[in-house]
Amino acid sequence: MSRLISRILFIVLFFSVLALVAQDAHDMYKEPFRPQFHYSPPCRWMNDPNGMVYVDGEYHLFYQFHPFSETWGPMHWGHAVSPDLIHWETLPIALYPDDNGPIWSGSAVIDVNNTSGFGENAMVAIFSFQNQTQGVAYSHDNGRTWTKYEGNPVLPAVHHDFRDPKVFWHEPTGRWAMVISAGREVLFFTSTNLTKWDYASNFSGGHQMSIWEVPDLFPLTIDGETKWVLLVSVGDYSPAGGNGIQYFIGDFDGERFSVEDSEQILWMDYGSDNYAGTTWSNAPDGRILYIGWMSNWKYADRTPTSTWRGANTLVRELTLVHTSEGIRLQQTPIAPDRAQNTPLGVWDDIVLDGDYPLEGIEGRLLDITLEIEPGTASEVGLRVHDGANEPTTIAIEQATSELVVRRTDQTGPGEYISDFTRVTRGPLPIEGDTVTLRIFVDESSVEIFANDGMLVISNQTFSDPQNTGITLFANGGTATVRHMEIDAVPSIWEGAEIADYDFCQ
The missing domain is CATH 2.60.120.560 (Exo-inulinase; domain 1)
Incomplete structure (x- = not known):
């Protein structure tokens, strides 16, 4: 009888704990100030979105994540997926720190032609380690599990602020291209296999009062002509104070980016809280879809939130339009239906x-x-x-x-x-x-x-x-x-x- 009672008590306790855990999980999204239609992690610290890629009906959002605190710490890649860029499911952590260090921002691509040798249609992530060297990892199950490339790092730290590689396939030259920040400029590299990279050129201009971070480069068409847009996050002295994002509209030949007026400063957002944003790789119909971190390093670790800290902007579709001042970037929100x-x-x-x-x-x-x-x-x-x-x-x-x-x-x-x-x-x-x-x-x-x-x-x-x-x-x-x-x-x-x-x- 005592054994039966013990078992009954165990079962009651077990299911009580399960019910309590389930309640706690749902309470995560009911705290004061918790965003209700912007993505935020269920708990802990989040900053830059990175590695965004679309494949097999899923928009993947990876992001800088510290699973042990509500302030910045050793970076992991958090992971969420969405069918529509509105509703999100958080998945287990994708990338963990290793012997090379914590995993900072980067990008992800689908290697359709197996140029890397990692396997046809492998999802390949290219990222910075905290020591500012660059690494690679790959996945065969749509980002659920990852294997680090045994030859990491694939690029040494050529600058003490050398980070945040954005990689994309450049069809006219039949090579991969990388844009990466290095102090107050960006550098361009090329590769045929995602693991061996050759330096191509550099670009600088515009806002020079702070370091550049998290660059992105993508083509947009206007009046039948292809222009290239370079996004650069700047660490301070934006119009709203603190960090912000400037952009350039120019041309790219697979190795060099050029603009007519490199000193012109164009701002993507005049608010305080849109930083370190980039666009999705492999988005359907060639759309350029952007998301940013909705915070500012001036105060990001002091916002009055509990159990979590950090959220994203709404996703925006980017296009180019003519204005009285020249060609400019237009942003259309991907909003709840x-x-x-x-x-x-x-x-x-x-x-x-x-x-x-x-x-x-x-x-x-x-x-x-x-x-x-x-x-x-x-x-x-x-x-x-x-x-x-x-x-x-x-x-x-x-x-x-x-x-x-x-x-x-x-x-x-x-x-x-x-x-x-x-x-x-x-x-x-x-x-x-x-x-x-x-x-x-x-x-x-x-x-x-x-x-x-x-x-x-x-x-x-x-x-x-x-x-x-x-x-x-x-x-x-x-x-x-x-x-x-x-x-x-x-x-x-x-x-x-x-x-x-x-x-x-």
Whole structure:
């Protein structure tokens, strides 16, 4: 009898523990400030996305991950997959530190023709070790398990800031090409087999006030002509303070990148929180799909989140368009399907003079489309996460022709995040009578795409979790909202299968 009772107690305890673990796993995505439709890891620290590649119906997102802390530490490659770039499943850690050191950022490709000898259609990752040498690993099961190349490292550290290789197949020359950062420039290498690399050239220009990191290079077509876009993350002194991403539009012949004006500075995002982003390899239909780390090294380790720290931007499709100032990059968000959203309202021709609270309309997860005629107002816009204190304000400032975002970092009474830029600004020429804004509001972020993605501002913001209001306003005159739609966005984690990850114990 005692044995039977012991077994019954064991079984009850076992299933109680299982239930508790399952509850804990789901509670991971219900913490204050947890993003609900942006990817964040179930726990611990995340920074740069890297190694993004598409194969067999899955978009792979690898990322810099520290499984033992909510601050930066020895880097691993975390791993998540998605069928649609919206809903994500976190998988076990892909790459671990080895005798060469922790695994920093890099890229991944599908070696269709087995140029490496690792096997036909092998997924091959090319990355930096922390000591700034470069390594290679390969997978035969779509990134679930990996084998490190026994000849690592494949490139020595030629500079003390030599890192973040982006590798791609250059069809005209029939070779692999690599762009990699080295101080305040990028270097180009070529290879026929992904393991032996030859130096080709260098490129420098633009913003030179800080080191360059996480470069990317990809072709885009405009008017039937192929141009090449070089992205470079810069470590400091961006328009919003701290890190940011500049880009160049030029030509690439498989070895050398060139632009007409190498000193011109073009910024991808005027917010504080879009850094170290790159694009997917092997994306369907040749689309150029981008994702960034939604944080800033100025304060990344001090944001008021618990159990996890770090999230990604929404994915954006990149294209080139003509503007009055020349060819520029356009960003179109890959957003949650509006058919799955809950419509909160549609408005037309609202005349604003002062505050205009949207009574009965509230939420913290929002997709907002606005068409505004600024009129005589000196400033017109809206406040989201509005409440008794510390809302997030998005405004068109006519005197400066800028889009301005005022955000909060008040984490408690008298408690603030140091080095957190509270006001960010981006140039917003008002062409014609109206400005269009697409605004995505998550629990702790806003992403604004102005005038069809010609200006983008991505910011974290930490307003009181009780704040759910929305208020339109016009100051110093009148303005008109010609059209507005607001949807509530469902959480991508609601009803999702969330595993019990070893690294979250």
